[in-house]
Amino acid sequence: MKNVQCSIGFVLSLPYGKDSREVASFYKSLIKPLVSLIYHTPQIPVSIYMGGALLEMLRSHNGAFFDVMKELCERKQVEILGGGFYEPLFPLISKPDRIGQVELLTTYLRQEFGKRPRGCYLPFGIWSPDLASTLATAGxxxxxxxxVHLSHxxxxxxxxxxxxxYITEHDGKTLCLLPVSTRLKSTLYQGSPREFLEGLLDLPLRDxxxxxxxxxxxxxSTLSPSRQEAVLAWWTELFSLLKTRYGELDLRLPRDVVREIVPTRRIHLPPLILSPEGNSEHFYVRQEVSRIEEPHLLYAKMQxxxxxxxxxxxxRSRKKTAREDLYRGQTGAAYSIVSGDGGVACPWLRHAAYRALIQAEKNTREKGIFYPSVVKTDFTFDGYPEYLFQGERYNAYLSTKGGAVFELDILEEEWNLLATCGRYPFLKLEGSSLSGEDKEPRLLFVDRFYEEGVTLEHCIRGTALVVADFSGAHYTVDHYSRDVLDITLSHEGVVRQGRRQTGIHISKRYLFGPDTLRVRYHLVLEGQPSHPLRFVPEINLSFPPQVPRKMRYMKEGAGGPRDASFLEAGKERAEKVLFLPEGKNGSTCLVSFDKEVPLWHYPVLTAGKKAGETALQGIALLPLVDIFPHTSEYTLEIAISPAVKG
Known part of the structure; x- marks a missing residue:
């Protein structure tokens, strides 16, 4: 009699947005040798989960892979599991979108491999009680x-x-739950395959x-080539042992387990999401996504x-295209604080999600009817109104909290210039002169006052002495016109210098032109500061990582333009700053001022997903306005032209 009933499976997945070189490397280093191993050991049945984004990318480059997988399915050695096509965090999306994502992958698998999946796998170990009815409705x-879900x-x-x-129920629909052993998974590669198998056979499992x-x-992808080879060698040896000791194991596919064994009892599980390693737990995925602002802003855009x-x-055709773009923008890894690919802190992943959502938004616009406007809504669900300018060439989303712009979409290029990420403690880059720490997200036109002696190094490290920080202040809307396309915000604040307090009135008038976003600052001091200050309306921008860029400072008079690297900090005086692609063609972003001003800049760097790597999250541009004790009013106009053809 066989001692242990066992089901072995593999998760092969890449999030939406990976470039073709990374897909080719993933296929060559993992998928091809692993599938070959399975193919040449027909005695061992396995289940495989593959996300739709990976399947789409493989289809265009590796057609032979689909033929092999179809053969494995036909000989009933492999069971392909279903799920959400673009692997969303299901609790974050609507029920129709959940069902649509599952049905999209189900249809794809049936067409490619001739088998309709009966079971599914959910990345991130995520669960919510209402998923029982959603998944059952989707077949x-x-x-x-x-x-670990069972422990709760x-x-x-x-x-x-x-x-x-077990079996669970929601809204009158039932779903079977097969627990995956996290303890056994954690012991993989700790010893030899023989030791692993002996431990498996010693488990006291009954019928x-x-x-x-x-x-x-x-x-x-974070493993070294030698480590990757060692992992594959480990599985090769284990499969060889399983062949010789096949009589001691009852190897089954998940569908056979569900079909042949009656569920133990009914059970109900609480909401839960796991870390990528499966060794820590976070309740309530919505709260986890809201822990820092960047994934929450992406979530708000998706909603x-x-x-x-x-x-x-x-x-119908336009709606179908828009819905598919929306599904791509729901790729779960982009909303995760930390995932195997870096989560929201991964620049290419963040930009890919925004690109898909911008594509979907463009597809909802009817040509010949759309016209620019400003819409008032609580976009971020925080109780503060936001104002959304929707133009033909760019979108600009403005918050009354801080009076800053938190999204700036270039529609033709389909990227968000504010898809940035702060340097939070868990992302801190160590051992670099450019490392620092942020407490707030990096937005556009963030208003702060510093002591006169502040240095660029202080700003980089996040240790500058701020005497007035209005990044979280509530700005009053003095003027708003949906059709005239301008908004005026103001705030009454206080600058504190020791025991002395100086009142200050900030007025910001936003003008949304066809090609250019302008903000006109008017500062009025209600008293005299004890010594000079520096007003810094911070500008943060983020560019797609696939296109290397440089900065070009320009000013009137002698000297001419001067180029600067994104990867270095620097100081200049200029009236205009161009953000240029390294190649000859492509769009540039122009930032201009109504007068020559001192400008500091530095790259926003965080730790990368591999040890020793850095990730360029964006560029910080700091215009400096010196405020003196005997001058009571100051003005400054800043214009951003998001997409100038170069």
Whole structure:
């Protein structure tokens, strides 16, 4: 009699937005040798989960892979699992979008491999009680979940109950739950395959117990080539041992487990999301996404575009295209604080999600009818009104909290110039003169006053002495016109210098032109500061990482333009700053001032996903306005032309 019932599976996935070189490397280093190993050991059944984004990318370059996978499915050795096509964080999206994502992947798998998936796998170990009805409605019969979920329903890990499958219900629909052993997964590669197999065979599982193992290669690209080879060699040896000791194991596919073994009992699980390593837990994915501002802003954008797509009527083809772009923008890794690919702190992942959402938004606009306007709404769900300028060439989203712009979309290029990320403690770059720490997100036109002696190094490190910080202040709307396309905000604040306090009135008038966004500052001091100050309306910009760029400072008179690197800090005096692509062609971004001003700049760098790597999140540009004790009024106009053809 066979001792242990076991199901082995693999998760092969890449988030939407990976370039073709990374996909080719992932296929060559992992997918091809792993599938070859499975193909040449027909005695060993395995389940495989592949995200839709990876399948799309493989289809255009590796057609033979699909032929092999179809053969493996036909000989009933491999079960392909379903899920969300672009691997969304399901609790963040609407029920129709959840069902749409699952059905899209189901249709794709049936067309490519001739088999309709009956079960699914959810990346990030995510769960929400209402997913039971959603997945059942989409045709799923069971879901594979990390067994730590069971511990929150009173089941002790390591006991017989942790290796049994259960049934859950929501809204009258049922779904089977197959627990995946996180403890067993954590022991992979710690010893030899023989030691691993001996430990597996020693587990005290009775008739109804099934050990489910799913190996997730989410961090594969962070491994060295030698480590990758060692992992593949480990699995090759394990498969060889499984062939020789096949009689001691009852290897099953998940669908066979569900079909042949009756669920132990009904169970209900609380909401939960796991870290990529599966060793820490975070309740309530919505709260986790709101922990820092950047993923929350992306979530708010997704919700806004989702509402635009839902309202689209008449043109079915246009709605279908917009919905598919929306699904791409829901790629879950971009909303995660930390994922195997770096989460929201990964620049290419963040830009890819915004690009898809901007594409979806453009597809909701009807040609010949759309006209520029400013819409008032609580876009970020924080109780403060936001003002959304929607133009033909760019979008600009303005918040009354801080009076700053938090999104600036170039529609033709389909990128958000404010898809930045702050240098939060968990992303801090160590051992660099350009490292620093942020407490707030990096937005456009963030108003702060510093002591006169502030230095560029202080600003880089985040240690500058701020005597008045209005980044979180509530600005009053003095004027707003939906059709005239300008908004005036103001704030009454206080500058503190020791015991002395000086009142200050800030007025910011935003003008939304066809090609240019302008802000006109008017500062009025209500008293005299004890010594000079520096007003800094901070400018942060982020560019797609695929296109290297440089800065060009320009001013009237002698000297001519001067180029500067994105990767270095520097000081200049100028009236205009061009952000140029390194090549001859492409769009540039122009920042101009109504007078020559001192300008500081530095790159916003964080730790990368690999040890020793850095990630360029954006560029900080600091115009300096010196404020003296005997002058009571100051003005400054800043204009940003987001997409100037170069």
């Amino acid at each position: 799923m019969e069971y879901v594979l979940l990390p067994d 329903a009173g089941i002790r890990m390591g006991t017989q109950a942790a290796f049994q499958h 109804q117990g099934v050990l489910v193992l799913m190996e997730d290669f989410a961090s594969w 806004y575009v989702q509402s635009l797509v839902r309202q689209l009527r008449g043109d």
